[in-house]
Amino acid sequence: MRSVSLIEFSWLYDEHKRLLWDEFLKLFYLHLEDKEDINPFYFNLLLLAIRKWDKQNPKRVICESYINLLKYEKRLQPKRVCFICETAIRDKVSLMRGFKVTHPECIKSHPIATKKVINFLDTNNSIFLEDNEIDTILVAVMKGF
Numbered sequence: 001m002r003s004v005s006l007i008e009f010s011w012l013y014d015e016h017k018r019l020l021w022d023e024f025l026k027l028f029y030l031h032l033e034d035k036e037d038i039n040p041f042y043f044n045l046l047l048l049a050i051r052k053w054d055k056q057n058p059k060r061v062i063c064e065s066y067i068n069l070l071k072y073e074k075r076l077q078p079k080r081v082c083f084i085c086e087t088a089i090r091d092k093v094s095l096m097r098g099f100k101v102t103h104p105e106c107i108k109s110h111p112i113a114t115k116k117v118i119n120f121l122d123t124n125n126s127i128f129l130e131d132n133e134i135d136t137i138l139v140a141v142m143k144g145f
């Protein structure tokens, strides 16, 4: 038992991974603090994330978990129309808080290829995104669930 927990939580000694975990937990806390009945979905989402934390880039785990949360809460917005100016999305997009899709110039954020972002939102999988693109998307997540 002891050895299992040491293996599972070896990343606790990795400051970068531990700090990201603290940030991730804080997002959950702030999102759920006013709710009286918390659905097991959120607990299971955290369990899934903690299992992946050591094996995958935790930034990707956060972004992918967040899509699952948005889909569970039915909050994912239309992907082909800019949330700010309400005109059609072109070849590059940015993501706002809540993964609302916008033109990069509408929120002055780093552009990412629309095709990649839509694939990410549809599949909950960040495999086609570069690490710097994940960093850009993570900024949107860290603004709050």
Ligand SMILES: [Zn+2]
Pocket: 082, 083, 084, 085, 086, 087, 102, 103, 106
């Ligand atoms: Zn726009």
